[in-house]
Amino acid sequence: MSSFLSKGGWLLRMDKKIRVMIAKPGLDGHDRGAKIIARALRDAGMEVIYTGIRRTPEEIVEAAIQEDVDLIGLSILSGAHNILCKKIISLLKEREVEMPVILGGIIPEKDIPELKEMGIIEVFTPGTSLNEIVEKVKSIAMARKV
């Protein structure tokens, strides 16, 4: 906190900011985790758009395009991750948008290879440290920004 202040954080700095969207597709209503991730990313200096719960893949993709985010982070605890992720990835392809997608939630180990194959860049399961997530998000998003 003090290092940000001494670097000029109290001024109207307009650096190129990383913009990410934290989205909850599908029917599960538990968003404590998504909110904690969103706050951790905020505290790491990113601009985080939170969608709220129960969004459709179409809504998420359209919103991400309108917001021009550098990364979409999905939070899914319902078990429907394979179907929802496939849909979101294919919608992004349809719209010809290159936007990295990561996933967090209750995801069985055996499902991860398939998810990565379809284009999910990272999958975070329970127990992952916030630090690790923040660093990965930063590096993935920065790669798009340049």
Add this chain to the structure above:
Amino acid sequence: MQWQEKYEGLISKFKARDKAALAKMISLIEDNVVDSWKIISKLQADSPPKNSYIIGITGSPGVGKSTFISKFVELFLESDEKIGIILIDPSSPFSGGAFLGDRIRMFELTKSPNVYIRSLASRGASGGLCNSIYDIIEVMKSFGFDKIIIETVGAGQTEIEIFYACDFVILILSPDSGDEVQIFKAGIMEIADCYVVNKIDLPSSKKFIVQMENFLNSEKNIQKKLFGVSSLENKGIDKIKNWIELQQKEAKDNAVKNEIRKKIRVKNFFINVIENILINLSTEDSDIFTLRNEVLKLLCKEIGGE
């Protein structure tokens, strides 16, 4: 990549009214503060701006600005009007990050073909908007919106820049906004063209509306209207729509505000340059006068170059 290159890649899609291109154009403006005027003058040559009507929505945190906008804009979906919405939330003074949560209340509008929604962070600005807002409005005008709606951060008594940026300002109040003394205070209570008391489903609203009526009756300016609505129960919002439509029809080009907007944009530009100087300046051994002279010298060097 330079902005010129990015701009060339976007402009044809922008002119074809592609929302993805609009989104990227706004990012280009936000990320290139120093060059933003050059980008806009090029854009206005390529895609002449429409005379959009700019409506500002302001009020304290939690009074229901976003929910009100969602219900308000729904009323226009049946028409052909194109509506651009900008939602501003505060940036953190400690990390520079932001939690942008206004869009949650209006996700249903996301898929409407005539609506575009963009969340922005205030990035250190203190007037309730962000410093790029005037430039971003120009981009939205070039895109051809009929109406542009801007929601401020949750605003306090002095966060009144929305007054300069917009043609028409709606102040949203909630029935528990305090007693009559708060209503009489200067600042945000004065700048609105129209007052909306939201949450009239709450029992405390009747007393508050009476106080507001007394306040407006005691003012000389009787043009200002008061509306009681419940965004939650979708009550009373259609009346505001009709009133605003009327205002838009009768709106004249506001020379005074245009003048102020120009000056604010220049002010913001200089503040930006000065702040960039201050960041890199060591203050350790110098007193405040030497510091002032130092900044002046660097400012002349920086601006004089052009």
